[in-house]
Amino acid sequence: MTKELKLYNSLSAEKEVFKPIHSNYVGMYVCGPTVYSDVHLGNCRTFISFDMIYRYLIHLGYKVRYVRNITDAGHLVDDADEGEDKIVKKARLEQVEPMEIVQKYTVGFHDILRNFNAIPPNIEPTATGHIQEQINIIEKIISQGLAYEVNGSVYFNVDKYNETADYGILSKRKIEDLMSGTRELDGQSEKKSPLDFALWKKASPEHIMRWNSPWSDGFPGWHIECTAMSTKYLGESFDIHGGGMDLKFPHHECEIAQAQAFTGKPPVKYWLHANLLTLNGKKMSKSTGNTLLPDELFSGDTPLLEKGFDPMVVRFFMMQAHYRSVLDFSYDALLASEKGYHKLMTAYKDLDKLKVSEESSEEVSKHIAAYYSAMNDDFNTPILIANLFDTVSWINKVKVGQATISKADLIELKKELDAFITGVLGLTGGQAENNDGANKMDAVMEVIIELRKNARENKDWTSSDLIRDSLTAAGISIKDTKEGTSWSLN
RNA sequence: GGUCCUGUGGCCGAGCGGCUAGGCAGUGGUCUGCAAAACCAUCUACAGCGGUUCGAAUCCGCUCGGGACCUCCA
Incomplete structure (x- = not known):
């Protein structure tokens, strides 16, 4: 039934059959x-995108350890030589502690992802919590002769590494091409080659995020944290990055080089890259200001939108594009996705009310097999x-008596739709609310619908339309079908 | 400048050598007191020019658009 999963590996630049290093893990x-x-x-x-991938792997029965880091130190704001830690810069601007900034935005990040119904990773390590591990790796790389120290900073020697390995293996770049692209805008670089990258940077006096190390009071380079945390929690070679x-x-690319210098083997079997979301045809980017914040999208409080959107609609919108394709916002x-989302969810919800027959007019197994082959x-x-x-379409036809479904098939279908819509796509909002408030709401609506039914039976259209229009204004829509009147929010 | 990706109907977005993608919007119908929903039918495509092939959105070349990376960014 599930067949085999194929995924596109950036390393080989083709789709490969997924085989985890340790069978089920x-x-x-x-x-x-x-x-x-x-x-x-x-x-x-x-x-x-990766939440969806995580969910599908789980659905296939894999035991997944999902690690996603928080970068809370170490990114340089200018060029590599005279850089300032981004977190420090912002902190000074706002006159607060660096870790206060980190805390604030970490919490915000978690809130947003919760809105999108993303499952938290199993481990969410921070860069600042793994300074010692990073230092240990740097020491090992130096001892291998693949990094060098200059004035308290340590750089990875790309040329040396490239003698025995392939720098550029992932991005398909050649050292020569990369060199031709470098501008000699800094004459005073400490680096032996422009392609070398920092493993450790000595902190300037005003730099307040700093740690002691064998080389200087400083901070780790940008790439090294991921190597430290991934190898610590997933091992020297793991499945998906x-x-x-x-x-x-x-x-x-730097991660591969470092890790290989550190352990002597390729760190990752499958490299997966999610494509960008663009705005006005251009990449969203903090630095250029071409961004849209999730909160603005939810509230509609931005000139880009005339109204806000449910986070689930946004998630559905994203799921309608392939994760490796650029998606323009x-x-x-969004409006089209909103309608489509409701259409899907309404049918999903109506599953429970479907009338069953002896036979099914369609083969449920074909529908389900199609879900798996797509994923x-x-x-x-x-x-x-x-x-x-x-x-x-099948469900809707059953609803109006133009198709049939058997009880067994309905149960089977329900199970798989739960798995794919709620489980894999991570879309909520289709299940019947099952709390006290919702039950009372049901009772109230029952009364209202009964009153309107009476009005309609008396051909009192004024009253029945008044009820319907008022409810519509309140965000509740009414539908009159052969089976009676139904209502739904929104 | 170097490396690479991309251009599909009114909009979004799959497909990547032969078979209706799908959603939204439009049009005509069924149903309905009206409306909504649903159902049925239906209309707009593969940037341009060459080439390969029995056959090309799909492969190759060129031209023209758009984008990413090469510097922090998911």
């Missing part, structure tokens, strides 16, 4: 956010959704 590391400002919607797309497209080079596209082909959620809409 999967280790997955995803590069997390830098917590010095609010996460924007573009960041969210990557995390939602994910992140946004923009991290492929240099970040992931627009108000019109097994590199997590093709747009195809999955197209296939789900085929099922929606």
